[in-house]
Amino acid sequence: MTAAHPVAPLNEETVHRLRQHLDGRWGHVRESARKLSERELFRPVPGLSIAEHRARTLAQLLSLCDEGMTGYGFPEAYGGGGDIGASITAFDMLGMGDLSLLVKTGVQFGLFGGAVLHLGTEIHHQRYLADIAAGRLLGCFAMTEHGHGSDVACLGTTATYDPVTEEFVVLTPDDEARKEYIGNAAQDGRIAAVFAQLVSAGQSHGVHCFLVPIRDEGGQPLPGIRIADCGPKAGLNGVDNGQLWFDAVRIPRQNLLNRYAQVDADGTYRTEIENSTKRFFTMLGTLIQGRISVAGAAISATKSALTIATRYADTRTQFSAPGRDGEVVLLDYLVHQRKLLPTIAKSYALHFAQSALVETLHEVFTAGDPDDPRRRELEARAAGVKASATWHATAAIQICREACGGAGYLSENRLPDLKADTDVFTTFEGDNTVLLQLVAKELLTSYRDHFGELDVLGTVKFVANQAVGNVLERTAARSVIQRLLDAAGRDDDAEWTDRGWHISLFDFREKHLLDGLARRLRKAAGAPDPFAVFNQCQDHLLATARAHVDRILLEAFVAGIDSCPDPAAKEQLERLCDLFVLSTVEAERAWFIEHGRLPAARTKMLPGVVNDLCGQLRPNAVGLVNAFGVPDIAVDVPLLR
Amino acid sequence: MTAAHPVAPLNEETVHRLRQHLDGRWGHVRESARKLSERELFRPVPGLSIAEHRARTLAQLLSLCDEGMTGYGFPEAYGGGGDIGASITAFDMLGMGDLSLLVKTGVQFGLFGGAVLHLGTEIHHQRYLADIAAGRLLGCFAMTEHGHGSDVACLGTTATYDPVTEEFVVLTPDDEARKEYIGNAAQDGRIAAVFAQLVSAGQSHGVHCFLVPIRDEGGQPLPGIRIADCGPKAGLNGVDNGQLWFDAVRIPRQNLLNRYAQVDADGTYRTEIENSTKRFFTMLGTLIQGRISVAGAAISATKSALTIATRYADTRTQFSAPGRDGEVVLLDYLVHQRKLLPTIAKSYALHFAQSALVETLHEVFTAGDPDDPRRRELEARAAGVKASATWHATAAIQICREACGGAGYLSENRLPDLKADTDVFTTFEGDNTVLLQLVAKELLTSYRDHFGELDVLGTVKFVANQAVGNVLERTAARSVIQRLLDAAGRDDDAEWTDRGWHISLFDFREKHLLDGLARRLRKAAGAPDPFAVFNQCQDHLLATARAHVDRILLEAFVAGIDSCPDPAAKEQLERLCDLFVLSTVEAERAWFIEHGRLPAARTKMLPGVVNDLCGQLRPNAVGLVNAFGVPDIAVDVPLLR
Known part of the structure; x- marks a missing residue:
């Protein structure tokens, strides 16, 4: 029942390489942001009054301007850096500290500045952009x-x-x-x-x-x-x-x-x-950066929380046990591992999906063609990742808070603010439920593009065709994914760590849900009350979108592993990806059984397999969160001293 | 695929009767608390500084003393009411308002006062109790x-x-x-x-x-x-x-x-x-009131949040729909129903379980025998209901916050404080994970009482015996439950609303998990590293405890329905109980398939059945939360004006 590949130990050097890999293309921006954020001005301070907090946030924002951290996204002609990816990355890093600064920065430069930049023309750019980037015009x-x-x-x-x-x-x-x-x-x-x-x-x-x-x-x-x-x-x-x-x-x-x-x-x-x-949608589409930025912020805040909770769990003891000296370290308990490790694994998946999104955004917006077909795809993907990342943040930070017990409830230990600050992310820059509907609608659109109006014969043929991969738009690493798929084992005896099999499961789930959804919604066209038909499918619609986002996450993870130059770091990512996949399938296993894809005899083993993998990754847990590279000042809390 | 019994409409009169039934034995205390809480002093005020908030809370606490709301639990000889149930009920009602007052009250009268009362003797009672009850000694x-x-x-x-x-x-x-x-x-x-x-x-x-x-x-x-x-x-x-x-x-x-x-x-x-x-455990056991009180507070805060979110969802509109006039009311969306209605149903289940717990506590502590065997049972049940109620509060209030969008994030609308205040409940008065372990250990103890040391033959016999009900200690309404069980339909064709079948499913899950757990833990006795064996089972242990608590909730719900004197109110409770059961089984359906209890062909229908039931209950949603009887001042928020 154990996962086939044991997990290698993780040393400092590998943590460093892992972090470099996670830092990615705009790693230099992350490094600058880390250095800057170590200044006392950027230390998160709990318990300020609203007036004090507003004043401090404004002072931080103006200091960011002085340091040139806020202009990355504006054209060079107006004192900016002309580098959209750098701009999103810099913003992302703010998500590890006090999120009020992040949001105020987002409002000023991303939303307000972005509206002037993307919806305005020369006259507006000349008149406002330099002042906006410098913080002279709020x-x-x-x-x-x-x-x-x-x-x-x-x-x-x-x-x-x-x-x-x-x-x-x-x-x-x-x-x-x-x-x-x-x-x-x-x-x-x-x-x-x-x-x-x-x-x-x-x-x-x-x-x-x-x-x-x-x-x-x-x-x-x-x-x-x-x-x-x-x-x-x-x-x-x-x-x-x-x-x-x-x-x-x-x-x-x-x-x-x-x-x-x-x-x-x-x-x-x-x-x-x-x-x-x-x-209308073209205008809104130019504001996509906001949505992508929120996803990045949510992931960053999650990394801060996980860093605090995992380091704590690695030293804090509770209860003695027969046959053991002293009390047991929290992270040695299976249930504690179960709380933190799958959460870390999913955070890695989201990190890679987000990085891929930022790269695409950078390409599309640097190209600057509003008719670029990649835009619509990007919008849907941004919506899906934003919903997934922000719900994950809410759940993950809650887990971290509880994992730190009473200490997690004290403001000095940051978890309360991380939780309260990110809470709104699930409903702003697009309510997550609404965003997932947008994702599903986009999937249905490309579905129709492939299969016309889906007459009965076409539908039957389509459903009969169980070979997957011919409909799903691959989001990353197409050739690698195809190679893995070609080598996938069978459902009843594939190794638990068979990546091709993992992909085939995620593919199947999305495609099957989408097929069924399309069939049900076709009825809406002729129904006397189309809303009623739509509404009956609403949970199906959201499930389809979630399955799609899970596949995006997996494909991004696979691409992130494939591009990792360090073999030892790569090995860690492989095991984290296993955990991400298997804990996702574990949570969805009723669906896989009910739709004839996995035998119950096999899914029954999943909880044990996931437990096992958590135990194997446990010794590496602190290294895996250290690789997030959260600045010291953001996790310098009494609970860890 | 629809649930067999349609849901009757809910009128004002029935809401009133439902509320009376929920108010229960100490309804007069609830009514006094409601009247008192309408005073401006008890209005929850968001955004106070810490100093202002502490001062206001202290003033509220002293006012409660003046009104005689704090002495219910102390002996009459020291100016108290000598009525433990009334004391817990009064405390419970505070959970609907500002929870700082609740917790400070709990510390002063429940924990500090409780320690003096239960762990002290005459000399301490004479010297301190009257001053404690009157708030002269904090x-x-x-x-x-x-x-x-x-x-x-x-x-x-x-x-x-x-x-x-x-x-x-x-x-x-x-x-x-x-x-x-x-x-x-x-x-x-x-x-x-x-x-x-x-x-x-x-x-x-x-x-x-x-x-x-x-x-x-x-x-x-x-x-x-x-x-x-x-x-x-x-x-x-x-x-x-x-x-x-x-x-x-x-x-x-x-x-x-x-x-x-x-x-x-x-x-x-x-x-x-x-x-x-x-x-040691006898001394701790006398402090059980704290744990029960926290469960009550969590349920009360959940009721406040659900009242706000449900009333909002019943009036707030979002998006227009083809074939409909105007925009669609939020609660008409399936997914919005899915968020709120199962949450309401589980809150009812918890309410009945909590009421049963308070009654038992009252009986046991009024009898005053520290060797009463009901104490240990009460402790385990209190631990389980506390864990379930507080996790439910965290999840439910989060759902309510998101269901109210941006408005739910403003302090003036109370949801942020309800959420932040109750958050600590999952880890104080006993960390929930630790409490569930306590529940499981207690189950294993009574298991051993029934079956001796479980030698191999005994185990085999036991496992072979699939008739349930001979091990599980019924917690409520034994004869009603037996009658329902006797009439239960078969797994492949029982009506979805067959209560006996519901009970048999919950019984099976608990018993099967407990059997397996006992078998696995027996190995620990002879193992070289017993902690390792225990640790490998830790998730199994918690699953067993959760299954047990779910059964307690169901039995309490059944008893609550059985004792409801009003047929129309009873009918509403029946449907809520259906929703509680079916949404619970839906969430656990992988387990039921994997353990051969339910065919996948049947569980596959569950999401549709639950959707249906949500749709049927939707017109009654506001009435169902109104029956909680949350004081107006606790839900008098701008979002509802």
Whole structure:
């Protein structure tokens, strides 16, 4: 019942190589960020009042500007680095420290700066980008409304063009349309990128983004602008979230961010993307960096928590045992291993998936073609990884908190703040449930691309064809994966560590779920109440998306192993990947049995196999979290002293 | 595939009857608590500074004393109510409001007061109880040490008897032995019930409890007492947790709480319980009320969170749908139903299990016989329900937070505090993992009582005997359960709502796990490294305990249905119980298939059956949470206005 390959010991040198491999293409940015973050200014301080926390976060943000850590993503012409991957990586590193700084940085440079950069044109870039990158102009990203969280197309705020004065009149028509949870709004923002329905000559053209000044130089709200403070939150209290109302505020015509659509002086609306839905999604798509950044932040915070909890578990003792000297170290208990090791393994999987996503993002956005077909694929993948990474963070940090007992509940040990700060990630930058639906819809779209409208004959043929791999879009390391698949063993006797078999299981699950989903949803087309049909499938839809994300994670892990130059480090990754796969299959094993893929006699062994693997990896646990390279200051907590 | 019985609509009158039934035997106490809690002083206020929060919590606590809500559990001779069940019920109700008040109340009256009451004798009762009940004497319960959380037998603090002065000398020998996370210690406590190793005439007699004054009337630490503040915590910041060190502090001989052991003036140690392990557990056992109270508090906080999230989901809309007018109400989405309704159902199950526990506690402690065999059973059951209720609270409140999106992250909407405050419940008053082990060990003990030492023949016979019910100790409604079991359908065609079949599934799971566990652990006796054998079974041990707790919950639910006098209310409970059972079996279905109990063809239908039941219960969701009877002030949040 044991996993075939024993786990090799892990020495300091291999930890170092492992870390270099994880650091990847933008490793130099990670190193700079690590050095910078060791400054006392960046030490996470628990228990600050909201005013103190906001002040400290602002000071940290301005210091990041001084150090040139915030401009990576802006064009070189405006003092930036012109390096999108570096920008996301630098942001990612902030996720290991105080997450208020991360979120405020994300609001200022990613969302507000990103809106100006990606939705604006030359005139906006010249006027604002240098000041934004340097922190001289702080701004907000005012999309979400009280009445409309995830449903951006239905926003209530309007920007009505007045050709007489060549201005837009920005209006909050009712309280449902007030801008809600807007970072930088309660205190520091001077200008807001406001998403509103563009109306010209009595016609609505859908949601567009406008720059609306909200505060004067002295920090007072401008006429027509009402601002309220969201008050204390579960976490992230260093960020000044607020609400915004616009009482017929007039802004110049040029304040429309007009990359994708323009309003002429006479009110004529012009756009190169005639289809309004496509235009809307093109505009939103440019904001994909935010979603990818949140995934990275979630993974980083998880690494900090795991570093704390694993180091603690490796030294803290509890209860004596017969035949043993002294008390037993926490991490020697099977159940403690069970809590931490699969969590570490999944964090590695997410790390590789996230790295692959950042690389693709960098390529796509550096190429700069809005019609690039890779964009849509990237959007779906970003949505899926974001949902998976943020739910994982919530679960993992909770596990770490409990694994540290009462000490884990004290703010001085960081786990409470890591938990509370990341909690919102599951519902912001896209609610995870909504994002998974987006993933599933994208899968159905490419499914249709492959099989046309799926008439009965086509469906039958398709279902009869059990060879997988001909539908699924491989996300990484295609040739390696195919080679592994070709060598895969059989379900009843494959070795537990047979990677080709692992891939075939993940493939099967996704494809089978997707087949079934497509069949069920086809019925919706002719049904009297299509919503009812959709709604009955909603859990099936989400299961399909989750299966897809699991496969993305596995493929990224396989690619990450394949590209690892150090054999000893590679060996560790192999075993972590085994644990990721087998604990995932263990959790989903009822489905595999019910769908005739795995015999119950075999799945019954899985808990024992996973236990075994946890035991084998246990001696390496601290090395495996050390390889995350979390800066010392982020894990310098009393519990570890 | 649908559940056989449709769900009847739920009107106001039935909600009222349901609530009366849930309120149960101490309904009058719940009603008093509800009235009292509507006072502005008891409104939960988010975002207070630690100093403000502590001051408000103390004021609330003293007001509870004035209102006579804190004395229910003390003897009438000392101004109390002599009603243990009422005492736990009153405490329970505090769990719906600000949990800092709950915990400070628990520390003062349950733990500190409980130690004096249960471990002390006449002299201590006369001297302290009236002052404790009235809030004139605030105290601490100083058990946990830095180096020893759950392992109380190994505490490092010593109390060494000095016959010359007839005093105990209380000493913290090293920093591992400092008292940690002690409520009331950082600010308000005047005296501490300190658990320490009693040493007399050079001999150690194990852990005992001593009253040690720690502060003078002016609030200054007494000589030899060092106190530090634990600082900010994830939640419960209205409670002043601290650390305590004792530098050879002298206390009179009479300050030993001497109900179970006495030290004479000359240093002679006397006890009626010769076995030191038994004595230790007898002393700890009297503190069982704390554990039961925490379970109640966790359930109450869950009810508050579910009330907020369900009412919100019933009005909040998101996205429009083809063929529907306007946007869809959140709770109309299948996945939203899936989040909230099984959570509501399990909360009902826990409510009934907790009520049964409180009744038993009341009977056992009112009878007052420390040798009552029901005590040990009660301890195990309390441990199991505490673990289940607190993990459920953590998961449920997280679900509620996410179900409310960004609004759920704002402190004004209470969910952040409910979550952060209850988080510690999973690891205090006994770490849940440790508690489940205690449950499993107790099951193994009664197993051995039934089957002797389980020789090979006995084991084989036992395993061959697939008739269940002859080993499991029924916890409630024995005759009803037997009647249902006798009428149970077969696994391949029982109706989904067949209660007897439900019970037989839960029975089977527990018994099968327990059988296997006993077989595996028998090997430990002769093994060269018994810890290794134990450790390999640790997950099996916890699975057994969880299966046991699930059965306790089901039996309590069945008893709660059986005793419900109102047919319409009863009908609602039946369907909730179906949902509790079927969602539990759904989650555990891999195990049922693998162990040959359920065919995969049948379990495959379970997700659809659970979906269906959620849809049927959806129109009643708000009524079902209203029946919890959470005071208006505890759920009066902006998100619902």
